[in-house]
Amino acid sequence: MFAPHPLDSARLFAALGDRNRLRLVARLCKGPASITALGEGFHITRQAVTKHLRVMRKSGLVRSTRRGRHTIWQLNEHRLQDVRRYLDLISKQWDDALARLRTFVER
Amino acid sequence: MFAPHPLDSARLFAALGDRNRLRLVARLCKGPASITALGEGFHITRQAVTKHLRVMRKSGLVRSTRRGRHTIWQLNEHRLQDVRRYLDLISKQWDDALARLRTFVER
DNA sequence: CGCACTCGCAACCTTAAAGTTGCATATTGA
DNA sequence: TCAATATGCAACTTTAAGGTTGCGAGTGCG
Numbered sequence: 001m002f003a004p005h006p007l008d009s010a011r012l013f014a015a016l017g018d019r020n021r022l023r024l025v026a027r028l029c030k031g032p033a034s035i036t037a038l039g040e041g042f043h044i045t046r047q048a049v050t051k052h053l054r055v056m057r058k059s060g061l062v063r064s065t066r067r068g069r070h071t072i073w074q075l076n077e078h079r080l081q082d083v084r085r086y087l088d089l090i091s092k093q094w095d096d097a098l099a100r101l102r103t104f105v106e107r
Numbered sequence: 108m109f110a111p112h113p114l115d116s117a118r119l120f121a122a123l124g125d126r127n128r129l130r131l132v133a134r135l136c137k138g139p140a141s142i143t144a145l146g147e148g149f150h151i152t153r154q155a156v157t158k159h160l161r162v163m164r165k166s167g168l169v170r171s172t173r174r175g176r177h178t179i180w181q182l183n184e185h186r187l188q189d190v191r192r193y194l195d196l197i198s199k200q201w202d203d204a205l206a207r208l209r210t211f212v213e214r
Numbered sequence: 215c216g217c218a219c220t221c222g223c224a225a226c227c228t229t230a231a232a233g234t235t236g237c238a239t240a241t242t243g244a
Numbered sequence: 245t246c247a248a249t250a251t252g253c254a255a256c257t258t259t260a261a262g263g264t265t266g267c268g269a270g271t272g273c274g
């Protein structure tokens with residue numbers, strides 16, 4: 001079965017926990033792109049974009065492949081599913097807790 | 108319809124993007140609890156726990172109610188669903204992008 | 215070939231996150 | 245009532261995140 005590691009999950013959520021990184025993800029949803037192409041609409045340096053991409057790569061959310069003189073970045077669909085599964089697990093536990101509470105309170 | 112704001116979402120993910128906060132969430136899944144009860148198994152100060160809880164409250168992930176001399180904290184199921192919905196939206200866009208890519212590549 | 219383009223590396227700055235310590239305040243049980 | 249309990253408030257330290265600038269290196273078009 002699937003057992004999400006809390007530390008890995010934390011890193012994954014942290015990777016999504018930044019405004020600019022979320023915008024990068026949204027941009028990557030439209031398809032793979034190079035660094036300069038990704039930073040087009042942004043008001044940050046190319047280096048900042050690079051840093052964000054590496055943070056996300058470290059968490060496994062994104063991967064890169066060298067292609068000639070530019071590096072192509074794309075989303076890692078599996079990791080996104082990991083996050084969703086982790087949230088589902090939390091939600092389920094929470095629902096169970098609520099159910100137990102209702103039983104106790106007997107309202 | 109539901110339109111998740113990227114900035115709000117970022118704050119929400121950031122709230123989950125910390126090892127100790129994730130452990131707090133896991134603990135809160137078992138039911139509401141007070142601050143000292145929450146920090147029981149942790150190796151951090153009560154004040155640190157308080158700070159984490161407030162970060163999560165600011166993102167709407169958790170809420171608190173004063174009850175006598177202790178404050179009871181519990182999860183906010185609605186916000187959890189918000190995160191899940193946002194991820195679903197991202198995943199869907201990503202799936203669409205993949206579909207488009209397959210059409211282009213014509214493999 | 216040479217120049218423009220795309221990127222990596224490294225140093226640096228600024229700010230905020232994570233955590234601690236110390237003290238004040240309110241509540242409750244004996 | 246009084247002390248123990250449970251929390252809040254504030255100042256402080258340390259570390260890392262987010263961002264910038266400068267420079268060097270590989271790649272490809274004209």
